[in-house]
Amino acid sequence: QKEVEQNSGPLSVPEGAIASLNCTYSDRGSQSFFWYRQYSGKSPELIMSIYSNGDKEDGRFTAQLNKASQYVSLLIRDSQPSDSATYLCAGGYNNNDMRFGAGTRLTVKP
């Protein structure tokens, strides 16, 4: 069973703080992981992808992958009100079979 689990939140952080979003997966066959941001009523927008253990940084975003513990996280530094959205974690498998978590709703308060 390929499952991706996320805390549905809502997660609320003050502006300028670090937001930490977590995701666990059950299938060790996952080879790649993706974080998407989805604003209400819109389609998911890719933020980052990560394939290897460790950290990957892109601007204010850092993705962390730990395959031994089967978790993926996303850190958002200097959170802004415009970061308020639902964040979707997805695990990718062979042949682009991608499974999503239910998403974590983040609110950044001014």
Added chain:
Amino acid sequence: DAGVTQSPTHLIKTRGQQVTLRCSPKSGHDTVSWYQQALGQGPQFIFQYYEEEERQRGNFPDRFSGHQFPNYSSELNVNALLLGDSALYLCASSFGLGGATDTQYFGPGTRLTVL
């Protein structure tokens, strides 16, 4: 660089009807995946098309079918609509098949409401 496009934006149907949704992949992409996203849930994988064939399929009934054309565009057909089919239908495109590292880019989606 044209992104993924979908049509129509919104659609209202009644139970038992049939619907066709359309998707054009991002320029340079040849693989199209379809997802259903119910309110408050993550996208659920329906199926994926590559080289005009269905390559992967999620846990959806045969009422859901699709097609991919030589220009890589794709259609999703749903027959005998049920109230539970009301959702946002997302198309995602990527390049190639056979590796788990191909990033998928989503279109704006089609909001289907079944009354």
